[in-house]
Amino acid sequence: MTIKVGLFGFGRTGSVVAGEIIRDSECELEWVIRQTPSHHNEYASNLLGFDHLEGKIIHFKEVDFDQFFKENPVDVIIDFSSSSAVSEYASVVKHGCKIVSAISNYEKNDFEQLEMLSQQTAVLYSPNITVGINFLMEASKLLQKIAPHADIEIIEEHFRGKKDVSGTALRIAEQLGLDKNEHVNSIRVGGIVGKHEVVFGLPNQTIRIIHESHNRAAFGQGAIYAAKWIMGKEQGLYSMEEALSLMMTQSNSPQQEPIAIR
Ligand SMILES: NC(=O)C1=CN([C@@H]2O[C@H](COP(=O)(O)OP(=O)(O)OC[C@H]3O[C@@H](n4cnc5c(N)ncnc54)[C@H](O)[C@@H]3O)[C@@H](O)[C@H]2O)C=CC1
Numbered sequence: 001m002t003i004k005v006g007l008f009g010f011g012r013t014g015s016v017v018a019g020e021i022i023r024d025s026e027c028e029l030e031w032v033i034r035q036t037p038s039h040h041n042e043y044a045s046n047l048l049g050f051d052h053l054e055g056k057i058i059h060f061k062e063v064d065f066d067q068f069f070k071e072n073p074v075d076v077i078i079d080f081s082s083s084s085a086v087s088e089y090a091s092v093v094k095h096g097c098k099i100v101s102a103i104s105n106y107e108k109n110d111f112e113q114l115e116m117l118s119q120q121t122a123v124l125y126s127p128n129i130t131v132g133i134n135f136l137m138e139a140s141k142l143l144q145k146i147a148p149h150a151d152i153e154i155i156e157e158h159f160r161g162k163k164d165v166s167g168t169a170l171r172i173a174e175q176l177g178l179d180k181n182e183h184v185n186s187i188r189v190g191g192i193v194g195k196h197e198v199v200f201g202l203p204n205q206t207i208r209i210i211h212e213s214h215n216r217a218a219f220g221q222g223a224i225y226a227a228k229w230i231m232g233k234e235q236g237l238y239s240m241e242e243a244l245s246l247m248m249t250q251s252n253s254p255q256q257e258p259i260a261i262r
């Protein structure tokens with residue numbers, strides 16, 4: 001069954017994610033909604049160099065969202081836009097659509113709205129939707145159990161233009177029970193896509209667990225994995241850790257396909 005996808009955001013990340021969705025044989029990019037008016041009614045596929053027409057680009061001011069979702073139904077919305085977009089697609093849950101949100105830093109009221117939507121449909125929210133970073137989080141939690149007295153610092157590195165502190169780093173701090181104001185160190189240089197390092201300091205050794213995204217396609221592959229995983233889920237708020245930890249715990253069972261990290 002082909003999964004019909006609606007994408008919010010076509011910026012640094014969304015434009016790359018769109019390409020991954022178009023390339024995926026099990027997904028069809030139905031439309032892309034964004035705040036930027038350029039390329040309205042053009043196709044993401046053409047802008048990305050594909051020959052066929054897929055993923056019509058829609059300027060968000062040109063649509064009545066409720067009418068739009070009724071006339072252009074999708075199975076899942078993938079959100080790589082901004083915190084405020086959740087209010088635009090709130091009505092989509094009436095049509096049974098699932099949600100994968102990759103917004104890294106939500107305003108409080110926007111996240112509360114996303115939580116409300118999860119009472120009506122399945123919502124997967126992940127500030128870092130790569131398979132690798134979620135493995136880093138599981139590995140860090142395991143190491144903290146083994147070395148409970150270690151000093152721990154989190155270092156996050158991103159491109160110069162990223163204004164907010166990494167939502168991933170804040171999530172790692174939360175998972176490790178660390179004060180995010182004390183133990184998250186940010187570096188903003190050049191065009192770094194995203195690097196997260198958890199440093200465990202012991203008296204006689206230092207252990208570093210590092211994940212680095214080299215290409216935003218990693219976020220697209222993670223979002224597609226999440227979209228496929230959430231298809232069979234009932235309403236509720238899910239995390240990428242849950243999606244992956246279930247796979248990781250079942251990964252040695254013969255009927256489970258191991259995670260194909262590409
Ligand atoms: N969870 C993850 O693994 C990742 C999350 N992100 C997050 O994705 C978001 C976007 O990041 P970038 O692509 O770098 O930003 P960007 O500023 O380059 O692109 C944002 C896009 O969203 C659109 N947009 C913004 N607000 C909108 C709204 N209310 N309705 C419709 N469209 C809207 C803009 O027109 C633009 O196309 C950020 O929150 C970022 O932290 C980015 C990479 C990975």
Ligand SMILES: O=C(O)C1=N[C@H](C(=O)O)C[C@H](O)C1
Binds near residue numbers: 013195
């Ligand atoms: O803004 C980005 O680009 C990224 N944001 C996410 C975050 O804030 O954690 C994830 C990734 O590192 C890239």
